[in-house]
Amino acid sequence: MSDKGLNHDGTITREGVLDRVPEAFAPVVAAARDQITETFVSARLHSAYLYGSIPRGTAVAGVSDLDLLLALHNEPTEADRAEAETIEAALDHSFPQINGVGILLFSSRTLLSELERHDLGFFVACLCTPLLGSDLAEQLPRYCPTALLARETNGDLALALPRWRTRAAEAVTDAERKVLSRGVARRLVRTGFTLIMPRWGGWTSDLGQSAELFGRYYPERTQQMRVAAATGRSPSADPAVLTLLIDDLAPWLAAEYTAVHGEKALRP
Structure with missing residues (x-):
């Protein structure tokens, strides 16, 4: 390997x-x-x-x-x-x-x-x-780090945003916010990685490595992705972290993903 x-x-x-x-x-x-x-x-x-x-x-x-x-x-x-x-x-x-x-x-x-x-x-x-x-x-076939794989694994991030915003607005306990922040953060790091995966030409599931690789191609968003990786490992109850992830990083990432790879095929 x-x-x-x-x-x-x-x-x-x-x-x-x-x-x-x-x-x-x-x-x-x-x-x-x-x-x-x-x-x-x-x-x-x-x-x-x-x-x-x-x-x-x-x-x-x-x-x-x-x-x-x-x-x-x-x-x-x-x-x-x-x-x-x-x-x-x-x-x-x-x-x-x-x-x-x-x-x-x-x-x-x-x-x-x-x-x-x-x-x-x-x-x-x-x-x-x-x-x-x-x-x-x-x-099943053998898979390569292609744009097709990127599109079909994470080309539907935009669909998650309304649900995340609703859950963030309804979360009233630290436990609820931690569960949400963990799930959102991990999804964003994985989406950020698959955005650049075809250009990098490989695969990793490591959150920290994913964030650093993403930062090579989008240096202006590196720190936000590092926050996402850290939150994916150690969930945060801080509402400001959820705001950064859901209202700033996520909408930008969804739009950039669609522009680069297109939208995932619709499911029934």
Whole structure:
């Protein structure tokens, strides 16, 4: 793998492996595997994946969350989502080394669809680590850091802005503002990175590196992106931080993204 996260043929290297899971998180992953197996029997579950800092080997005990994706044979139902929430709560309660659990649910049909080929398909093939079942990446292409990939992964930032503004206006506790600031900041850093990804010619999921790479191409926005990266790692309850991210950096980034890469294909 190159220092740009690429294979020798220029395609993006899958970033996580189970062997990189830090020792402190091994019991968490084992329990997640067991609970998913017990809850989503093979007739419902096609495969399960880890993603995020734990399979990348960069997780910090007491700070990092556990991120999972389940590919079901059929479209997820409300019952499926309720059972996933039960697993989330049980794992979060049982393991103090994780700070929250998130489980995404999709059908294998959706993940392999042409519409999602350069968004969710890329996510599974390059950013997810197989945990259970047959790996859907075997049915997906190899990906390069192209403008098409940039457009389809993050070319819809503008759609998030009204929702973020509403949540910011309605947030009344520090806890609510911290949750919002973390999610907004991470989305902005990832969008900022994919904006410049084709020009840089590589891939990274590291927030700090993403912000610094972005700054090479947009030096006038470097400090704002550094604030976003720091907030993505350590959420802030400061309303001024939310204002900077949502009302200043985000609208500019959405407009620049559309100008450079175009808008993401509409979903139903």
